[in-house]
Amino acid sequence: MTKIPPALKPGDTIGITCPSSKISGDVAAYAAEVLKSWGLKVRIGKTVGGAWNNFSAPDADRRSDLQDMLDDPEIQAILFGRGGYGMVRILDGLNFKAFAARPKWIAGYSDITTMHIHIYHNYKIASLHSLMCSGIIPETAGGPFVTSLKNALFGMPAIYTFDSNPLNISGDCIGPLVGGNLSLLANLSGTVSCPNMRGKILLLEDTSEYRYVVDRMMYNLKRAGWLEGLAGMIVGSFTDYRDTSTPFGQTEHELIRELVKEEGFPVCFGFPAGHQVENYALKIGVPYQLKVEDTHCHLREKIS
């Protein structure tokens, strides 16, 4: 069974760190104010507001900032500043011993997918696929998506209902949710972080990729066994796509459907998750029930 980190209580401390690309101090400061309004204390890591090329800090500093927050018993959860690129550069240097003994929620998406899958595969600890500090701005702070992060952190089980998509493959399934950013998942194939997906619900989203590259990455997942025995699939958004001068001829959703339509598991397209404002919090490693019906889909966290 997946270990579920304890839910936060008012007065708990949440750490903010940037393991990948840089974020301005102002953006983090606003997010910190919102987190404080939830009754949390906030610890700002030394990588926040820093810059080293496109990274927030050199590898060693990003690693030590995250390591300190993983180890510190006074920090009950970690919210990342943003994604970008850089998690894989520090991941194998992290020591998960204290974290595995005393799990805490770590929240993020995109480049953070590498860490989500690594700790699920190696330590069977749940983590949060959610927006980050970069997604907490005045326009979103009181809205449903930031609220979904708050609810997840404070232990309220999620029930999401959303419109059906014409491409959906109807059905009903239950399984632990595993996944995230397609580019990052494809880069885990064959590595020490690659999970067994049998019985799981696979979550996919991506941004700014060429359509042919999305197709190639989907073939990677298929040929590397990610789709074998899946319980179901949730496809989020594929935003800011790129295309070749001769068009690829299929949208991301269409090419994914083409690859999985014979597999026999339910698939929903257009779940509000990904590189956009509409990005509901989802618990990686936690069982959900997915119902894909004619007009609506339902995703419900299973309470053990």
Added chain:
Amino acid sequence: MSIIPPYLKPGDTIGITCPAGYMCRPDIQPAMDLLQSWGYRVRVGNTIDAQDYTFAGSDDQRAADLQDMLDDDGINAILFGRGGYGTVRIIDRINFNRFYLKPKWLVGYSDITVLHSHIQTQMHIPTLHAEMCIDLLYGTLDQSALSLQRALTGEKLSYQFAPHPLNRIGQSIGLLVGGNLSLLVSVTGSASELGTYGKILFIEDVDEYLYNIDRMMYTLARAAKLDHLSGLVVGGFTRTKEDETIPFGQTPEEIIADKLKSSGYPVCFGFPAGHQPDNYALKLGMPYRLSAGMDKCTLEEI
């Protein structure tokens, strides 16, 4: 020891097919003229002039054209029209039984890396990493094209090239394997995944973001593809891209060298192969000697 496909004799037939991106007939004419000037017959597959968006026909068409040429004893080698994208979409439909019994040289690079890697891993049959129809021009003195001609006729290939400041000095022997980095990464974890233990690995790439080259090198490292190489030969990393306005801060060569810190095998940057005018033929799956010296580097077929 691997089964080496027979080298070509005058009058042999080379088949041309497009397993990935589309090409029209006029665009392969210069390559046909060149091959004929070398004394070969040419058979043009029915994927030439076929188009399905970016592909040279549907998956079914491209698979059937390649299958026919693999199975046809009247075709002695296959030269691919171009790369692009699409080989991975058909590879699992191809039946290699006949090819395994009667191997022939398959010639290409870029997206064709999927075939190189698959055939190396599954069959241990050498293939040719070399220019394709899209690169071949008739009537110009193209050293890269001549290296393909020498490879096809069975000459041993030996190259000397300039040293690079990031090279790691040394000598080694091993089977040469590899190809396009993006494609090698995209077959990782699959039946086409390249084994690199004890091998000399060759990599090249084009049009990639520097951060993505970094990420892909981490994938190779974390899939244990760089731990036990006999040597590493890095070709062109051309037309690299930067994200937004913030530089990544390292060149492709620096990115690659960084991932090798704990390993001791010889490493050569700047081998003249890849998506660039100089793209010398390399027999993948064949034994080579790599020598990275202070003044020069050599890669010679043994």
